[in-house]
Amino acid sequence: DVKVTQSSRYLVKRTGEKVFLECVQDMDHENMFWYRQDPGLGLRLIYFSYDVKMKEKGDIPEGYSVSREKKERFSLILESASTNQTSMYLCASISTSPSSYNEQFFGPGTRLTVL
């Protein structure tokens, strides 16, 4: 089974802190994604990556950056956390192999609170 793990389920940080959210997948997937989930808004794409050291902005990249130094790991960075970044963060991955093309696998999510 594909497994996507995230470093923390719950995280509490202070305004202005630098925050790292880590995501690891174990199925050699090329594509990885970071979404944030807010009530009434569904999931919105922050950043994605097609391969190592490649990154693309999603729909709401402001205030975030990402790092992909290894294929299995995709990190989301909040350079200076703000209260409006309090949210649920979900990582996902997908293979480009046609046999598994259809499903995007999600991690368990990190609920971040910025005080």
Added chain:
Amino acid sequence: AQKITQTQPGMFVQEKEAVTLDCTYDTSDPSYGLFWYKQPSSGEMIFLIYQGSYDQQNATEGRYSLNFQKARKSANLVISASQLGDSAMYFCAMREDTGRRALTFGSGTRLQVQP
């Protein structure tokens, strides 16, 4: 630009009855995929069903079926014989096959199954 609309913020259904969750979408890409995910209170995203834009038949997976009406751009999820464990948030999502492989999500429908 892609857009997914789920007009039902909340739904109630009696146990053992069928329920339809509505989803409409908008895209100019002729090739796309439509997905439904379930998110229980634990937070994980569970993939339920997929429909490709060129699929002639409606997708089915056990008690889940997708009522795909391409001309109307709708992709409603039908859950037959509802169970208490079906109580959750349900998200409709779309991915255009040309371009980024990220999903665009609707705002979700919270389904509550009553005994």
